[in-house]
Amino acid sequence: MSILVGRDTRVLTQGITGATGQFHTKACKEYGTQMVGGVTPGKGGTAFEGIPIFDTVERAVKETAANATVIYVPPPFAADAILEAADANIPLIICITEGVPIRDMIRVKRYLAGRSSQLLGPNCPGVITPGQCKIGIMPGHIHQPGKVGVVSRSGTLTYEAVDQLSRLGLGQSTCVGIGGDPVHGFEFVDVLKLFNDDADTEAVVMIGEIGGSAEEEAAAWIKANMRKPVAGFIAGQTAPPGKRMGHAGAIIAGGKGTAQEKIAAMRQAGVRMASSPATIGQTMQEALAH
Amino acid sequence: MNIHEFQAKDILKRYGVAVPRGAMVTTPEQAQAAARDLGGGLCVVKAQIHAGGRGKAGGVKIARGPDETAARAAEMLGKKLITHQTGPEGRMVRRVLIEEGLNIEREIYLAIVLDRAQSRVAVIASPEGGVEIEQVAENQPEKIFKESVDPVIGLAAFQIRRLAGKLALGPELARRFGAVARGLYRAFDECDASLAEINPLIVTDASEMLALDAKMNFDSNAFFRQQEILALRDLDEEDPLEVEASRYDLSYIALDGNIACMVNGAGLAMATMDIIKLYGGEPANFLDVGGGADKEKVANAYRILLGDARVRGVLINIFGGIMRCDVLAQGVVEAAQQTSHKVPMVVRMQGTNVEQGRKILADSGLTITTAETMAEAAEKIVHAVKS
Numbered sequence: 001m002s003i004l005v006g007r008d009t010r011v012l013t014q015g016i017t018g019a020t021g022q023f024h025t026k027a028c029k030e031y032g033t034q035m036v037g038g039v040t041p042g043k044g045g046t047a048f049e050g051i052p053i054f055d056t057v058e059r060a061v062k063e064t065a066a067n068a069t070v071i072y073v074p075p076p077f078a079a080d081a082i083l084e085a086a087d088a089n090i091p092l093i094i095c096i097t098e099g100v101p102i103r104d105m106i107r108v109k110r111y112l113a114g115r116s117s118q119l120l121g122p123n124c125p126g127v128i129t130p131g132q133c134k135i136g137i138m139p140g141h142i143h144q145p146g147k148v149g150v151v152s153r154s155g156t157l158t159y160e161a162v163d164q165l166s167r168l169g170l171g172q173s174t175c176v177g178i179g180g181d182p183v184h185g186f187e188f189v190d191v192l193k194l195f196n197d198d199a200d201t202e203a204v205v206m207i208g209e210i211g212g213s214a215e216e217e218a219a220a221w222i223k224a225n226m227r228k229p230v231a232g233f234i235a236g237q238t239a240p241p242g243k244r245m246g247h248a249g250a251i252i253a254g255g256k257g258t259a260q261e262k263i264a265a266m267r268q269a270g271v272r273m274a275s276s277p278a279t280i281g282q283t284m285q286e287a288l289a290h
Numbered sequence: 291m292n293i294h295e296f297q298a299k300d301i302l303k304r305y306g307v308a309v310p311r312g313a314m315v316t317t318p319e320q321a322q323a324a325a326r327d328l329g330g331g332l333c334v335v336k337a338q339i340h341a342g343g344r345g346k347a348g349g350v351k352i353a354r355g356p357d358e359t360a361a362r363a364a365e366m367l368g369k370k371l372i373t374h375q376t377g378p379e380g381r382m383v384r385r386v387l388i389e390e391g392l393n394i395e396r397e398i399y400l401a402i403v404l405d406r407a408q409s410r411v412a413v414i415a416s417p418e419g420g421v422e423i424e425q426v427a428e429n430q431p432e433k434i435f436k437e438s439v440d441p442v443i444g445l446a447a448f449q450i451r452r453l454a455g456k457l458a459l460g461p462e463l464a465r466r467f468g469a470v471a472r473g474l475y476r477a478f479d480e481c482d483a484s485l486a487e488i489n490p491l492i493v494t495d496a497s498e499m500l501a502l503d504a505k506m507n508f509d510s511n512a513f514f515r516q517q518e519i520l521a522l523r524d525l526d527e528e529d530p531l532e533v534e535a536s537r538y539d540l541s542y543i544a545l546d547g548n549i550a551c552m553v554n555g556a557g558l559a560m561a562t563m564d565i566i567k568l569y570g571g572e573p574a575n576f577l578d579v580g581g582g583a584d585k586e587k588v589a590n591a592y593r594i595l596l597g598d599a600r601v602r603g604v605l606i607n608i609f610g611g612i613m614r615c616d617v618l619a620q621g622v623v624e625a626a627q628q629t630s631h632k633v634p635m636v637v638r639m640q641g642t643n644v645e646q647g648r649k650i651l652a653d654s655g656l657t658i659t660t661a662e663t664m665a666e667a668a669e670k671i672v673h674a675v676k677s
Binding site for chain 1: 375404406407409410411423424440441442479482484509511512514515541543545553554555556557558559560561562563564565566567568573576578609610640641663664665668
């Protein structure tokens with residue numbers, strides 16, 4: 001059934017009355033996602049596009065049996081929204097909001113430890129199982145159902161890669177954007193494990209970028225455990241050190257986190273690396289043919 | 291965001307960390323007066339720029355008495371200081387810090403950093419202070435000590451004792467070290483810092499413990515609740531085009547090449563720089579216009595790109611799901627018609643209303659080349675710039 005989300009996923013929107021929340025809730029509903037409720041404090045009892053709105057996540061879960069939530073609330077309130085969702089034991093929490101302070105995320109991660117909820121993001125495009133369930137801000141129409149899993153730290157670069165895959169006839173099982181912040185939920189390794197165990201996924205595309213060591217950790221895990229072909233790309237090969245390239249986490253600090261190190265680690269783990277962002281799809285095709 | 295040494299020391303002082311007596315000045319006369327106020331003895335003159343490596347580059351000088359202090363300050367003020375971190379163009383020195391000279395017995399390293407792999411903050415300490423910590427980490431990793439901090443508990447007393455023990459500090463210095471470590475952690479935490487570093491933390495011949503140098507960086511995502519920190523921003527230390535871009539909520543980083551690029555999304559923007567290089571060109575910048583950019587934002591972005599006189603061509607790469615290509619095209623056309631700096635432009639766009647967008651570009655009367663794929667776009671702009 002692919003990973004994380006599918007036909008049975010019942011989704012809440014936290015921040016459903018804001019412009020971003022409305023726009024994407026509507027788009028996800030039109031895609032076929034079961035959007036079962038929304039949460040905005042003070043707006044309980046109203047509705048948006050036929051979707052009931054509640055004052056609290058706890059109440060929304062009780063009334064709708066939601067098992068996933070997507071967060072579009074502004075940065076100062078995003079951490080609290082994640083805590084509220086975790087307190088209501090929602091299994092999958094997806095935070096799209098960009099600009100959440102690192103200090104808030106450190107506390108959120110501490111709160112999540114030992115709880116049943118899993119967090120994707122923040123500052124991520126979300127997750128999509130093509131043809132079944134889209135949660136987040138990615139354009140649904142470029143995706144096709146299929147057997148390639150996609151995991152990425154980026155948004156639009158992922159759309160680029162997905163578009164290349166679809167044009168080559170390589171559909172996707174699930175596409176997961178883990179986000180570009182230094183402190184976030186799902187890591188590459190968490191998603192790779194799920195793809196490795198998923199009967200519907202035959203191969204994986206992994207897209208990383210400069211900063212941190214998540215790609216190196218993923219490479220070590222792939223080398224030891226991955227049973228499926230992996231194609232990869234690392235963005236930021238031309239990025240100068242010490243400069244934050246848009247994403248809060250995309251920075252080469254103290255000579256660490258360079259694209260070159262990451263590419264070498266992934267190659268060494270047997271990942272087939274695309275040398276150009278224009279050949280990610282083709283590289284996956286080659287990895288599948290081998 | 292970075293701040294100056296004297297600003298970081300002001301913050302640390304508020305959190306109970308001892309720093310040398312001193313004053314920030316902007317003229318040699320003020321420097322002389324500051325030296326007199328400090329007792330007229332040995333002084334240190336330190337250039338205040340947002341870059342490390344000042345000592346080796348001549349940005350930190352010792353002076354005997356007020357007259358020499360004024361002379362050293364005059365040598366630095368209004369001049370460019372080139373360190374290994376400033377790049378060859380250097381940084382203009384507008385301020386110097388005058389501090390009392392101290393007799394140093396020991397130099398320790400102490401810093402609070404974000405440990406991404408642990409999703410926590412870590413305290414790093416080393417007996418090898420006063421040198422670059424990256425070098426110590428590489429050559430003597432056994433001399434780097436780390437404590438991971440639980441955000442709910444904060445830096446615990448036993449962790450401070452453990453560090454003091456590893457640094458081989460006696461009971462009195464261990465007590466002083468505890469106050470410094472607690473103060474540094476609180477400053478980091480309460481100010482939403484992303485780095486707080488004291489290098490070196492010195493022990494004087496009178497067994498005082500002081501922060502001889504201090505560096506702090508801050509998480510710009512937290513500025514909505516850190517107005518006091520934001521007020522410390524020094525626009526003189528930033529690239530003027532980057533400052534201008536930040537005004538329009540555009541994420542722009544100036545680079546050394548001559549092909550400007552405008553992209554939506556940070557990952558795709560980095561990948562676009564990479565593919566320009568792959569085809570033999572050099573990117574002039576990183577620019578992420580963001581998700582829902584409107585016509586004005588696109589026009590401002592275009593103007594900023596062309597504000598760099600070295601630019602010989604523009605590559606626009608938009609993969610819009612949500613971004614409307616007609617809006618993008620309108621913004622680009624309006625901005626291009628207004629600017630006098632005419633250069634070849636290649637536009638690759640995917641997304642909503644792409645046909646309308648192409649029509650706007652074609653009807654504009656401007657020489658705009660369109661491309662279907664990223665590779666085609668990169669190839670075309672590199673070719674146009676080289677010919």
